[in-house]
Amino acid sequence: MGRPPCCVKGSIKKGPWTPEEDIILVSYIQDHGPANWRLVPTNTGLMRCSKSCRLRWTNYLRPGIKRGNFTSNEEEIIIQLQALLGNRWAAIASYLPQRTDNDIKNYWNTHLKKKIKKYQPVMSSYIAPADSGGSTSNEIMHPGTTNSHILIHSSSTYASSAENISRLLEGWMRSSPNQTLNSAHEELNHQMKKESVTINNNTGFSENRLMTDGDFNLQMPLKESVKEWDKTAANIVFEENKEFTVMEFDHKMRAERQSLLEKWLLEENTEHADAFLELTGAGIGVGCGSEPMF
DNA sequence: AAGATTTGCAACCGCAATTAA
DNA sequence: ATTAATTGCGGTTGCAAATCT
Numbered sequence: 001m002g003r004p005p006c007c008v009k010g011s012i013k014k015g016p017w018t019p020e021e022d023i024i025l026v027s028y029i030q031d032h033g034p035a036n037w038r039l040v041p042t043n044t045g046l047m048r049c050s051k052s053c054r055l056r057w058t059n060y061l062r063p064g065i066k067r068g069n070f071t072s073n074e075e076e077i078i079i080q081l082q083a084l085l086g087n088r089w090a091a092i093a094s095y096l097p098q099r100t101d102n103d104i105k106n107y108w109n110t111h112l113k114k115k116i117k118k119y120q121p122v123m124s125s126y127i128a129p130a131d132s133g134g135s136t137s138n139e140i141m142h143p144g145t146t147n148s149h150i151l152i153h154s155s156s157t158y159a160s161s162a163e164n165i166s167r168l169l170e171g172w173m174r175s176s177p178n179q180t181l182n183s184a185h186e187e188l189n190h191q192m193k194k195e196s197v198t199i200n201n202n203t204g205f206s207e208n209r210l211m212t213d214g215d216f217n218l219q220m221p222l223k224e225s226v227k228e229w230d231k232t233a234a235n236i237v238f239e240e241n242k243e244f245t246v247m248e249f250d251h252k253m254r255a256e257r258q259s260l261l262e263k264w265l266l267e268e269n270t271e272h273a274d275a276f277l278e279l280t281g282a283g284i285g286v287g288c289g290s291e292p293m294f
Numbered sequence: 295a296a297g298a299t300t301t302g303c304a305a306c307c308g309c310a311a312t313t314a315a
Numbered sequence: 316a317t318t319a320a321t322t323g324c325g326g327t328t329g330c331a332a333a334t335c336t
Binding site for chain 2: 015052103109
């Protein structure tokens with residue numbers, strides 16, 4: 001099973017994507033959907049490998065991505081999940097559907113790691129012990145639960161692909177002010193019109209309306225979210241399609257954390273128990289496995 | 295003001311898992 | 316059941332911007 005050729009033959013362009021390339025890619029995906037990446041470079045004429053196209057779409061162009069500063073609430077969630085799951089950025093990102101795994105990973109490496117190091121003593125009480133039962137401010141809910149249960153708050157709206165490009169374009173113009181991008185602007189306007197119609201057709205939303213958190217959750221079936229949670233978190237198994245409340249979920253999650261820790265301590269890592277006990281102020285301050293926390 | 299250093303992040307690389315034939 | 320192709324993921328790198336000296 002050799003490594004597959006991910007790139008089309010010929011000169012493959014590398015480095016930052018230009019707005020023109022973004023527009024071509026978004027336009028193609030609008031028409032064909034985000035699948036069959038192998039065909040994207042050949043069908044669009046983009047001198048990029050399929051993998052690069054997919055990455056560009058998933059990390060920067062797809063609708064629903066929020067960029068920019070992380071809120072303190074998002075930070076809390078990332079810190080807790082990193083403690084619980086380790087460096088499983090994709091799993092962590094599934095709790096923050098607005099953020100990409102790459103974004104979270106970068107933010108962790110550049111900001112949170114340092115922050116935690118700096119505030120290590122504070123952090124140990126910051127992450128509540130599994131059985132403390134009390135605080136709701138640090139609760140983590142997987143997206144896809146009913147809206148009234150969502151605890152990942154955000155006041156922002158989700159950006160469409162065209163808005164993503166627009167934002168990228170602004171950055172591009174700041175860094176390359178002499179570049180002639182009028183045609184890109186024109187194409188972008190066209191793209192935004194096209195996109196608002198598509199949103200309207202697909203979801204029944206009114207034209208020119210941005211997606212909100214609620215809209216996004218509507219598009220994320222509970223069943224899929226629960227399945228994902230089953231796979232990535234702590235093997236808490238819910239019956240498919242079962243509705244559950246924050247209290248039920250949180251209780252189950254805490255119970256699972258507790259049992260995992262007990263298992264880890266008593267069965268698999270007895271030799272580390274003393275060291276771990278020193279950290280019990282941090283509650284779930286280590287991943288479930290053997291990977292180091294930082 | 296200018297050079298050196300640090301920081302932040304987009305993008306790439308390579309392996310693993312999954313899917314399709 | 317096997318194998319090749321595709322997709323997903325996490326670690327790492329390169330470079331531009333920001334900050335420091």
